[in-house]
Amino acid sequence: MKKVKYQLIIGLEVHVELKTKSKMFCGCSADYFGKEPNTHVCPVCLGLPGALPVPNKTAIEWCVMIGLALNCEIPLFSKFDRKNYFYPDLPKGYQISQYDQPFAVNGLVNIKSEIRNPKSETNSNDKNTKTIRIRRVHMEEDTAKLVHQFGAQSARLQLPSRQYRDGGQAKRKAQNSEGFSLIDFNRSGVPLVEIVTEPDFESATEVVEYLKKLQQIVRYLDVSNADMEKGEMRLEPNVSLRSRNTTNTTNKQILPIYKVEVKNINSFRFVEKAINYEVERQKAILESGKTPVQETRGWDEKKGITVTQRVKEEAMDYRYFPEPDIPPIRWSQSQISKIKTQIPELPDKRSLRFQKEYSLSTYDSEILTKDKQTANYFEEAVRVGKTHNTSPKQISNVIINKKIDIDTILPAQLIQNILISMQTATINEKELKKIVKEILGKNQKAVEDYKKGKVQVIGFLIGQVKQTIKLSLDTEKVKKVIEKVLKTY
């Protein structure tokens, strides 16, 4: 296989659903998953005549938080824009989004990469660290959910894609074919944060690493559960191949002449599959001397392939203009600083701190800081454990190896369990002997008494040993060791 011939170039658009109480532009509940259709609706999210949008302040602050967590700049002026197009799941006939002045720009995320590139930063510990540049982070509202009911006949409804211009025709078409479509507006207006990267990815593995990192960050910020299966985090990779032969240091900046957008990837396990399928598909076309068509393709998880959705002969004209119903947002520097203070210690930083503060390995730190709950649990256990002389390393080992259920066992209980387990655990005989000798050295009189025949004095000596070691030891065992040592005196 000519492995080196083509370089893979991927840019990502990720949508993160915020877990605010209410929707982006109205007071309806944003918690739509699994709810009865059209029960979380109002004139605003239904797009009724006369309805107006009022922005959700928390959602905007959380969007800025995400931007800051991704090391973005936060411009002091930002606004909403209307993105105009027709589709039945878009009640107003336009989506309120952000076009040219988003809330956050020019950030970066560091991920682990398996690709050895002499130019990328090398972490002295292990793998390469790759920097993914974040182009922008902006806010928009989610659309309603379409449910397609197919008829008894096997014919699958040819779904019009979002470029369909005539709504009336689509409706009549849907009614005349075998089947119909239903619209659930519970999801309409739910806040979405869109995170767009530069085309910095060079492999599907890197994409997965990035997604995991992004998911981790938004979970740490507690702004989204980012569950892909529930649609709380959605991915749209733009995949292209570029011939490596023409690449030299100056040509590196030239982008490929086409890109293919892939939609409908609904879980982590399909990310790599879908991208790799797409790469092979494009490679085959390029190797035959042709250029892949610039289009949007959908991932068909049952067949394991991507299928063409609609060919974009020309880019859709969304006729963006500033949203006149929402005044622009003018931040003060202090407002941004205040939002920054609400950001908890993020996973990468926390992991480094664990390594330093608790003398843990990179591997262990990363497992402990994988999610915030576990990391918090660990540090609470360390705090409790201090008074019982339990080391962070011990606690770490137990949490990682014994797969503790942190929801049911409180940190204090965990420490207790550790102590108890150490009780029955064998203490190093040498250690014990050493301490016994020390105790006997300090208690000459007791030793003499014992030698004289006062065997009860051993009770006192056992007590002394136990006090020194500060663990619940097997009394019989301690007794035996003391007796053994005394025999040598």
Place this chain on the structure above:
Amino acid sequence: MNLNQLTIKQAQEGLKNEKFSSVELTKACLEQIKKLNPQINAFITVCEDSVLHEAKKADDLASQGETLEAKPLLGIPIALKDLFSTKGIKTTAGSKVLENYIPPYDATVVKKLKDAGAVIIGKTNLDAWAHGSSGENSDFGPTKNPWNTEYVPGGSSSGSAAALTADMCLASTGTDTGGSVRLPASFCNVVGLKPTYGRVSRYGIIAMASSLDSIGHFTKTVEDSAILLNITAGHDDFDATTPGVDVQNYTKNLNNEVKGIKIGVPKEYVTKGLDKNVQTRFEQALKILERLGAIIEEVSLPHTEYGNAAYYIIQPSEASSNLARYDGIRYGNDRSYFGDEAKRRIMLGTYTLSAGYYDAYYKKAMQVRTLIKKDFNEAFKKIDAIVTPVSPTPPWKIGEKINDPLKMYLSDIFTVTANLAGIPGLSVPMGFVNELPVGMQILGPQFSEGLLFQIGYAFEQETNWYKMKSKL
């Protein structure tokens, strides 16, 4: 005098002193509607049953001691332009697209009026989607001017102005995006207020052009107008474009007169297109203001000539987007039911927003808009208020301009600049030309409605044009 000929102020007093009941007052209005509406076509929906029911309730509340302070409009019959969402009452926007649409909620202003005790007598006719200056673009037939039924009453709030001047109600509401309250007010000899943009909530009112729509009203007198603004003005949590500016008591300073007030007359408004008779009336009005003690000065608003062009790019752009929701999927009929003028504006607006043209049209027009606003800002540094004729011509005959949309658009040249700048305007009657009413508008800085009322009241009390009634 018949009860339906009263002003709000007079009706308030009459009701308070139990000279008559709200039911009687409402019945008088309903009778007038029955008598004249077939001719005038001011109403799309008359709420005969519900309004009498509400009037009865109002009378009951009054007898239980409900005060004017708590409910200033208790029992007063008011008509609403059919752009205002009324819960349970058909709201058509004057278009066949919504001919059977019944909103599940009230607009904020409707709620405020109802909370103040007003009874809703009906929904008035209008140019469909507020697209028009004459009332002839309604899908439900044109409204006639009660002063001469062969002439237009002005638009787009045609029905509201006609209904009021024909004494079918005691007040009516409207929207003013490019003159749609001030123009029909001037053509029907009533007072029309276009408040500062954002002074009154737009929530629940079918949007025409979101950055230009101003929610106003028609009354027989300036005092009545102030009474209504006291109720409709204020910040609304459901409208992000309503600032938290306090609502003063607009009736307080009505009597302060105009001595020493500097009033500017923009020289650019005396153009070739200004009808000689209208100009005469206007100059007479200026003399009256001078006699009352105002200082009349010439000012310049240099970018006036670009106002109409900028307006007819910005407004259709926003309107084209606002009409996109009428796809017939969730409510109403589908797009094939749109009338010609609506289609015209949708196409125009889509074009001016499209890729490759956005910078040359929409963006450019918005930049011109800033210059127009600056003109007013500069002028208001030297003078307190501006007066101009509302329309370059008196009312025209029905059918005269309908085949020439551009000619129709030119009737807006004096009114659109106030919408572009977001400033308030009060239209007051200034006399008649060939027995047809003409009006004068008073413009002021943002949130200066109190001053406009003050000037308008002094002029009105001196001229008494409002006392004239149409022959119907």
